[in-house]
Amino acid sequence: xxxxxxxxxxxxxxxxxxxxxxLIAGVALxxxxxxxxIPFWPVPMTLxxxxxxxxxxxxxxxxxxxxxxxxxGVGALGLPVFSGTPERGLGxxxxxxxxxxxxxxxxxxxxxxxxxxxxxxxVGRLGAMLAGLVAIYALGVAGLIPFVPTSHLFxxxxxxxxxxxxxxVLIVAVGASAVSRLRExxx
Numbered sequence: 001x002x003x004x005x006x007x008x009x010x011x012x013x014x015x016x017x018x019x020x021x022x023l024i025a026g027v028a029l030x031x032x033x034x035x036x037x038i039p040f041w042p043v044p045m046t047l048x049x050x051x052x053x054x055x056x057x058x059x060x061x062x063x064x065x066x067x068x069x070x071x072x073g074v075g076a077l078g079l080p081v082f083s084g085t086p087e088r089g090l091g092x093x094x095x096x097x098x099x100x101x102x103x104x105x106x107x108x109x110x111x112x113x114x115x116x117x118x119x120x121x122x123v124g125r126l127g128a129m130l131a132g133l134v135a136i137y138a139l140g141v142a143g144l145i146p147f148v149p150t151s152h153l154f155x156x157x158x159x160x161x162x163x164x165x166x167x168x169v170l171i172v173a174v175g176a177s178a179v180s181r182l183r184e185x186x187x
Contacts, residue, residue, distance in 0.1 A: 019063055026055050026067035027074060027081070034083040043160040046083050049136070050168035052106045053113055053129045057176050061114030068110040072103060101143015105136035122177045129169040136165075 033051035037044040056064040075081045078091040082103070085094055095103060109132035116128030141157040148156045 019066075022059060022063060023067045023070055026059070026064075027071045029055070030068070030071045031081040034081065037083075040164050045161070045164040045168075047168070048083060048106070049133075049161075049165050050172060052109055052136075053132060053169060053172045054175070056110050056113035056132065057117045057125055057129070057172060059114060060118055061111040064110040064114040065107065068107050072107065075103075098144055098147045102136060102140035104143065105139035108135040108139060109133070117176075121180075122173055125176050126169065126173040129172060133165055133169065137162075 029051050030048065033047035033049075036047045038047070052064075052068070055067055059067065071081060072095070075085075076092055076095060080086045080090060082094055082099065084099070088094060088099075089097060094100075112135055113128045113132035116131055117125045120128065137158050141153050144153055144157045
């Protein structure tokens with residue numbers, strides 16, 4: 001049985017088959033999150049950040065990172081799992097483009113958030129996800145340097161996404177707290 005990291009202080013205990021099933025489901029959710037576009041201002045938003053944060057909070061650092069590595073691997077092989085694929089390219093060529101830094105940021109955030117959120121309450125999980133956002137934006141903006149003039153990095157790489165990402169982090173924090181409360185009531 002999957003014992004989620006939302007239980008306070010306990011390390012997740014999983015069988016190999018449960019971890020593999022979570023990994024496969026996680027890759028599917030990451031793909032769905034990347035492909036889902038919601039009209040938002042100033043740019044449409046995807047649910048990629050929400051899924052990355054939710055997987056990290058729910059699974060812990062090891063499985064969250066393994067899931068994101070599998071997602072990157074599937075994308076590197078040329079499957080259209082990333083946002084804007086296949087229209088904006090596929091495989092390693094896509095990953096080396098303007099979005100590549102954000103993909104690496106998501107990878108780092110998967111481990112960082114999973115580690116920092118483990119066994120924490122609402123405020124701890126929220127703080128962990130905000131730290132994850134810092135990693136995503138830092139690596140994302142660094143990856144934009146070859147493609148965007150330095151004076152436009154913030155306006156191109158952070159500003160259009162910040163409000164939506166903060167909303168997504170808040171949704172995951174509230175959802176994780178609700179799941180924790182339900183687990184406490186059941187036990």
